[in-house]
Amino acid sequence: MRTPFPYGAIALAVLLLSAGCDHGLEPPEREPDGSIAATVTYLGDWPPASEVVDFRFVAMRFTPRDTLDFLQLNRMAISGRLAYGVERDSFTVQAVQPGVFVYTGIAQQQTSDILSWRPVGLLDGDGGIFSVLPGAQTQLNLTVDFDNLPVFPPEDL
Numbered sequence: 001m002r003t004p005f006p007y008g009a010i011a012l013a014v015l016l017l018s019a020g021c022d023h024g025l026e027p028p029e030r031e032p033d034g035s036i037a038a039t040v041t042y043l044g045d046w047p048p049a050s051e052v053v054d055f056r057f058v059a060m061r062f063t064p065r066d067t068l069d070f071l072q073l074n075r076m077a078i079s080g081r082l083a084y085g086v087e088r089d090s091f092t093v094q095a096v097q098p099g100v101f102v103y104t105g106i107a108q109q110q111t112s113d114i115l116s117w118r119p120v121g122l123l124d125g126d127g128g129i130f131s132v133l134p135g136a137q138t139q140l141n142l143t144v145d146f147d148n149l150p151v152f153p154p155e156d157l
Helices: 007-019 067-071
Strands: 034-043 054-060 076-078 088-096 099-101 103-109 117-122 130-132 137-145
Touching: 034 054, 034 130, 054 088, 067 117, 076 088, 103 137, 117 137, 130 137
Parallel strands: 034 137
Antiparallel strands: 034 088, 054 076, 054 103, 099 130, 103 117
């Protein structure tokens, strides 16, 4: 005697398997980038122009241990060149991947040496930690006091 072929069971299995399809190995959609809008106020006398090769806002997802850590560019949000000799400056950093930043400030490159960067002002409040949310703009206010520069590398490592 011949048993009937289980067409119903096969159809049910195909239906269940196709309902669980999520497009295979396609990567998930990336969250939309955010941005950082900041205002920096400068106190005290600026260093001579000969000691300022470059001046930028830098937000890091880590606390640097030495100047070599400034080469971890994929873990930072960096502004364009900032104005020299002003009392106040405002800028926006676009296309910032969402996430938490734990060490943020204004950095000065003192010579043409790629490792001659130092922080001249750090973000205060909330331990210097802030977040950029997907599709949102984060507002920051920073102060650089040229008479009271931060210690680098940080002592609390």
